[in-house]
Amino acid sequence: MSEEKVRRTAVVTGGGGVIGRAIATALAGDGHEIALWDLDRGALDASRASICESHPDAFVSTHALDLTDDEAVTTAAATSASRHGGIDVLVNCAGVFYLTPIDDLDMAAWDRMLGINLRAPVVCIRACLPSMVERGGGAIVNIASISAVVARQANLAYSASKAALVRVTQDLGLDLAPHGIRVNAITPGSTDTPMIRNYDDPDAMREAMLRGSLEKYRIGIPLGRLAIPEDHAAAVAFLVSDAARHMTGQNLVIDGGQTLA
């Protein structure tokens, strides 16, 4: 009897962003159909073009939405499930970062950061769940940050959102195990992204992050370089694969040893 391999579909939120695009590219390379969700229509189109350039056979759909709009998330899940025939993988990668010093704490900024970084991943999981249950299982990866595990100055809201996201990962690992749905997280360390490339002196910025001499990134990187988006993509590709079939509720730290000191 011939065994027909069912193609898996992965939703990647923040799929227009730098790390989301790298993750989607890796998953497409592993044979997944891809549903990219993002606020930014132009970034979505650019991600789709870039993925299809690397993997011409990839099936990539795009959905522009604001993840803080619960109804829009429900619609995106239904649309993606219908376009792709179901959802097997969800990568919660969309996120925002800005500093929130306690002496000048803007509670609207607090609400927005926790809304996008913490509440939205839970809403996305809830929306994709029925399709995963119907498929008989699935894999979810939440993109946290080293701010979940180490303190940084003026980083209150971002740290709170990412630490809670790791905790959500553990709780849902337990809650969703009976459905055969695994829930894991990755914790990226300081990553070479446009934030650095757009800086006045990108090389000086990289060096400061590497050595931990910049106040905001005060922890150095023992392995001697900043992370690149592909480091995180490889970890996500592993976590959603059958090789990680007995892992749930875990948090893989991808930081070149940044949090060891």
Ligand SMILES: NC(=O)c1ccc[n+]([C@@H]2O[C@H](COP(=O)([O-])OP(=O)(O)OC[C@H]3O[C@@H](n4cnc5c(N)ncnc54)[C@H](O)[C@@H]3O)[C@@H](O)[C@H]2O)c1
């Ligand atoms: N870059 C780093 O150094 C670093 C380090 C640790 C963790 N992270 C985490 O990795 C993830 C991706 O970061 P990145 O560097 O690729 O950032 P990025 O800004 O390139 O990508 C984030 C994407 O999320 C989207 N987004 C933001 N708010 C949204 C909303 N309300 N609705 C829909 N989409 C929305 C943006 O449009 C953007 O495309 C984030 O969760 C971030 O916190 C990044």
